[in-house]
Amino acid sequence: MKISTKGRYGLRILLDLALYAKEEPRLMKDIASSQEISEKYISRLILKLNQTGLVDSFRGAKGGFMLAKPPKEISLLEIVEAMEGNIALVDCVFDKDFCPKSENCSACKVWASLNKKIRKQMKEISLKDLLKSEKNKINRL
Amino acid sequence: MKISTKGRYGLRILLDLALYAKEEPRLMKDIASSQEISEKYISRLILKLNQTGLVDSFRGAKGGFMLAKPPKEISLLEIVEAMEGNIALVDCVFDKDFCPKSENCSACKVWASLNKKIRKQMKEISLKDLLKSEKNKINRL
DNA sequence: TTTTTATACTACCATTTCAGTCAGGATTGA
DNA sequence: TCAATCCTGACTGAAATGGTAGTATAAAAA
Numbered sequence: 001m002k003i004s005t006k007g008r009y010g011l012r013i014l015l016d017l018a019l020y021a022k023e024e025p026r027l028m029k030d031i032a033s034s035q036e037i038s039e040k041y042i043s044r045l046i047l048k049l050n051q052t053g054l055v056d057s058f059r060g061a062k063g064g065f066m067l068a069k070p071p072k073e074i075s076l077l078e079i080v081e082a083m084e085g086n087i088a089l090v091d092c093v094f095d096k097d098f099c100p101k102s103e104n105c106s107a108c109k110v111w112a113s114l115n116k117k118i119r120k121q122m123k124e125i126s127l128k129d130l131l132k133s134e135k136n137k138i139n140r141l
Numbered sequence: 142m143k144i145s146t147k148g149r150y151g152l153r154i155l156l157d158l159a160l161y162a163k164e165e166p167r168l169m170k171d172i173a174s175s176q177e178i179s180e181k182y183i184s185r186l187i188l189k190l191n192q193t194g195l196v197d198s199f200r201g202a203k204g205g206f207m208l209a210k211p212p213k214e215i216s217l218l219e220i221v222e223a224m225e226g227n228i229a230l231v232d233c234v235f236d237k238d239f240c241p242k243s244e245n246c247s248a249c250k251v252w253a254s255l256n257k258k259i260r261k262q263m264k265e266i267s268l269k270d271l272l273k274s275e276k277n278k279i280n281r282l
Numbered sequence: 283t284t285t286t287t288a289t290a291c292t293a294c295c296a297t298t299t300c301a302g303t304c305a306g307g308a309t310t311g312a
Numbered sequence: 313t314c315a316a317t318c319c320t321g322a323c324t325g326a327a328a329t330g331g332t333a334g335t336a337t338a339a340a341a342a
Binding site for chain 1 (some may be wrong): 156225251263
Binding site (some may be wrong): 060 | 315316317318319320
């Protein structure tokens with residue numbers, strides 16, 4: 001029951017973009033050095049964010065990345081699911097064929113209900129909430 | 142972000158005990174055949190449940206396992222943490238030294254807050270809630 | 283006290299998942 | 313053109329996960 005580094009890094013990448021890619025696209029290498037993640041690995045991670053429509057990418061000179069929508073419209077749920085796929089505490093939550101008795105299984109029902117609650121809470125947290133806390137940090141300096 | 146089979150099987154073992162070990166201890170092999178888990182593997186899993194005080198074990202003839210406390214006092218959180226260790230979505234939640242800047246990291250704060258909410262919800266679900274749904278199942282037959 | 287019935291525990295193995303790298307390809311602006 | 317920049321599939325080493333084998337230990341029954 002862990003968030004993988006993919007999920008964690010995904011969040012940090014988006015936070016970085018929210019802070020530094022307001023006027024023009026931000027370079028991969030700038031994200032990489034600022035977040036202390038290798039450029040190679042960032043390129044893999046940001047690909048997913050691009051494919052799921054959370055960031056826009058621009059190639060060639062003056063290229064880079066920007067958020068595809070405003071921070072308040074990007075939820076923690078979207079971010080983690082972009083990076084790790086659907087959140088499914090147990091496989092029978094999304095794949096009904098996974099266990100034959102799932103229709104009638106008390107355990108499955110509990111997991112499904114918990115899964116739903118977790119997703120709901122992750123949906124209620126947006127990138128903007130993190131930005132607030134970043135700004136407080138800067139003000140304190 | 143998955144519940145491992147350890148966690149899932151742990152729940153099923155406890156549910157099995159709640160249903161069938163009311164008067165006298167239930168044998169490992171009976172749990173195994175009823176839950177369709179190998180006896181060997183069950184023995185590993187139930188060991189943890191015993192060590193964390195969720196079940197009592199009795200050796201020798203007439204031995205077996207029983208719940209160590211009533212179902213309503215056993216939460217999903219206890220079960221999963223018994224089987225998988227503390228729930229920590231990210232390592233810095235429990236290990237403050239894990240990331241040097243954790244004191245001042247917006248991302249860490251978000252994960253910690255989410256972690257807290259998830260644990261709270263898991264604490265609010267008890268084995269008794271599952272039993273209700275099991276009984277409904279039996280009544281419907 | 284011996285035998286039988288059970289659980290307790292440690293070491294080990296196979297498979298899958300995860301984190302991260304490499305090398306080169308594709309696209310765009312100047 | 314060509315330099316800047318992102319795109320992508322194949323690959324690798326390490327760690328976690330799922331599961332098995334075998335022996336030790338305890339309790340009850342004979």
